Amino acid sequence: xxENNVVPDEAARKNPATSIRARVRAEMTEEIKSVxxxxxxxxxxxxxxRAVARDMGMVSSAxxxxxxxxxxxxxxxxxxxxxxxxxxxENADATFADREDFVGxxxxxxHAVRDWAVAQPxxxxxxxxxxxxxxxxxxxxxxxxxxxxxxxxxxxxxxxATGALSDSGAAxxxxxxxxxxxxxxxxxxxxxxxxxxxxxxxxxxTELYGAISFELFGRLNxxxxxxxxxxxxxxxxxxxxxxxxxAR
Amino acid sequence: xxENNVVPDEAARKNPATSIRARVRAEMTEEIKSVxxxxxxxxxxxxxxRAVARDMGMVSSAxxxxxxxxxxxxxxxxxxxxxxxxxxxENADATFADREDFVGxxxxxxHAVRDWAVAQPxxxxxxxxxxxxxxxxxxxxxxxxxxxxxxxxxxxxxxxATGALSDSGAAxxxxxxxxxxxxxxxxxxxxxxxxxxxxxxxxxxTELYGAISFELFGRLNxxxxxxxxxxxxxxxxxxxxxxxxxAR
DNA sequence: TGTACATCAGTGAACGCGCGTTCACTGATGTAC
DNA sequence: TGTACATCAGTGAACGCGCGTTCACTGATGTAC
Numbered sequence: 073x074x075e076n077n078v079v080p081d082e083a084a085r086k087n088p089a090t091s092i093r094a095r096v097r098a099e100m101t102e103e104i105k106s107v108x109x110x111x112x113x114x115x116x117x118x119x120x121x122r123a124v125a126r127d128m129g130m131v132s133s134a135x136x137x138x139x140x141x142x143x144x145x146x147x148x149x150x151x152x153x154x155x156x157x158x159x160x161x162e163n164a165d166a167t168f169a170d171r172e173d174f175v176g177x178x179x180x181x182x183h184a185v186r187d188w189a190v191a192q193p194x195x196x197x198x199x200x201x202x203x204x205x206x207x208x209x210x211x212x213x214x215x216x217x218x219x220x221x222x223x224x225x226x227x228x229x230x231x232x233a234t235g236a237l238s239d240s241g242a243a244x245x246x247x248x249x250x251x252x253x254x255x256x257x258x259x260x261x262x263x264x265x266x267x268x269x270x271x272x273x274x275x276x277x278t279e280l281y282g283a284i285s286f287e288l289f290g291r292l293n294x295x296x297x298x299x300x301x302x303x304x305x306x307x308x309x310x311x312x313x314x315x316x317x318x319a320r
Numbered sequence: 321x322x323e324n325n326v327v328p329d330e331a332a333r334k335n336p337a338t339s340i341r342a343r344v345r346a347e348m349t350e351e352i353k354s355v356x357x358x359x360x361x362x363x364x365x366x367x368x369x370r371a372v373a374r375d376m377g378m379v380s381s382a383x384x385x386x387x388x389x390x391x392x393x394x395x396x397x398x399x400x401x402x403x404x405x406x407x408x409x410e411n412a413d414a415t416f417a418d419r420e421d422f423v424g425x426x427x428x429x430x431h432a433v434r435d436w437a438v439a440q441p442x443x444x445x446x447x448x449x450x451x452x453x454x455x456x457x458x459x460x461x462x463x464x465x466x467x468x469x470x471x472x473x474x475x476x477x478x479x480x481a482t483g484a485l486s487d488s489g490a491a492x493x494x495x496x497x498x499x500x501x502x503x504x505x506x507x508x509x510x511x512x513x514x515x516x517x518x519x520x521x522x523x524x525x526t527e528l529y530g531a532i533s534f535e536l537f538g539r540l541n542x543x544x545x546x547x548x549x550x551x552x553x554x555x556x557x558x559x560x561x562x563x564x565x566x567a568r
Numbered sequence: 569t570g571t572a573c574a575t576c577a578g579t580g581a582a583c584g585c586g587c588g589t590t591c592a593c594t595g596a597t598g599t600a601c
Numbered sequence: 602t603g604t605a606c607a608t609c610a611g612t613g614a615a616c617g618c619g620c621g622t623t624c625a626c627t628g629a630t631g632t633a634c
Contacts, residue, residue: 093575096577118453121620131579136623137577142621200537200539201537202450242557242560249549253544275531282526289448297501301497309490348610378611385609571634574632577627578628582623582624585620587617587620588617595610597607599606
């Protein structure tokens with residue numbers, strides 16, 4: 073026995089994903105990202121690799137053991153942000169008790185998005201703000217980016233299944249090509265609802281993010297003293313617009 | 321008579337605002353801004369004074385005769401963008417013939433905002449995108465920024481004056497503090513309408529900009545083939561949400 | 569179990585570049601008498 | 602009308618700084634026999 077050393081079991085020794093070196097590597101990678109996030113707050117997307125390295129007490133070239141270049145680090149931050157948003161929204165709906173209170177579920181979803189955004193405004197700006205000059209997000213960001221919208225789709229599908237989702241009242245949808253597209257999107261999301269509710273839900277989704285961007289990007293400064301309650305009203309009125317029924 | 325030289329009249333000679341030197345100065349200032357706008361497209365807000373000077377065939381220090389520093393140039397661009405947006409929206413409403421077609425006026429306003437934004441996406445991002453790291457907009461930007469919203473306020477006031485603006489249907493407004501705030505905003509804008517329509521109009525305003533940001537910041541890529549008609553439907557359905565009556 | 573070798577994280581110097589801003593200056597244009 | 606002086610746009614050098622990325626290297630840790 074080699075003194076007190078932890079003896080890694082066979083699986084751990086063989087599996088590079090859990091070897092000691094791999095674990096340290098994963099921890100370093102996480103630390104680099106978290107330091108980079110701090111810099112995002114002050115420098116925005118003009119994030120500097122050298123500054124990150126400096127903060128970690130490393131030489132800048134060392135970062136290249138972890139990320140091939142600056143864009144790859146940015147991509148990692150973006151992916152993390154999308155996934156964090158995805159997790160937070162999925163949890164919000166999963167832990168909402170009354171499954172048939174569709175308005176409640178929608179509000180919980182909306183507040184989850186906003187709470188996360190308000191807590192990490194710079195990560196929100198990274199994924200929902202102006203595009204980063206000279207940066208092209210890879211395809212791998214698409215799926216994580218869709219997660220919150222899939223939560224909404226599930227709420228709508230559930231409401232539709234109970235027959236509670238009303239299917240009229242808003243403006244007629246024209247031209248025909250637009251109807252087709254909205255149907256396609258609705259199917260893609262697995263909502264399986266009518267084109268009218270789908271269109272209204274997408275409009276509400278637009279307003280949700282519009283509201284958060286207005287607040288975080290400073291357009292509500294000196295306008296609303298308590299943006300949270302204004303946001304709450306917007307969510308509630310959007311629930312009505314979508315046609316969601318309240319709890320029974 | 322001095323050959324063909326234009327002889328400036330007394331007023332022009334005396335008034336520094338129109339002297340030849342002042343005119344050249346104004347032209348140079350405009351050219352600097354337009355070159356800077358081109359750079360905005362490629363570099364975003366990481367706009368470089370040296371690059372602008374290079375494009376103009378000047379030495380970088382020469383720009384300091386026109387702008388005290390980089391932030392002042394940015395401020396000038398931001399002011400221009402707000403004013404361009406203000407002009408375009410004011411014109412859209414002023415030239416709309418049927419003054420009692422309130423839905424039509426709202427749609428014209430919305431399309432004017434989007435058309436301008438689509439034509440100059442980088443200027444739109446400058447004023448409605450993520451905040452610029454390390455930059456604080458001066459107070460002088462507030463008034464120009466409000467111009468498009470004032471156009472909406474006028475449409476609402478006109479609709480209200482004809483008694484055509486409905487005042488019910490959306491979610492009740494709570495808490496009381498929120499009601500007070502919305503009333504204050506409505507008065508500030510001179511809309512003179514009820515708190516319900518005011519709240520709904522502000523929500524529609526949020527969706528309007530949310531929709532444009534979604535489109536320009538790439539969140540609708542591969543989603544809607546024709547974002548203009550989707551935007552048009554959103555505008556129309558928001559008109560109903562606000563409670564605007566169509567043309568008679 | 570011990571030893572030789574391979575892997576890999578981190579170093580430090582360098583390349584080639586860019587930036588905002590200051591400052592003393594030149595020379596053309598405008599102003600006052 | 603002509604001349605002396607003031608104003609001002611633009612120059613060019615410099616200051617002090619930062620950046621992303623490459624590359625040969627050292628030395629510690631892991632692996633194979």
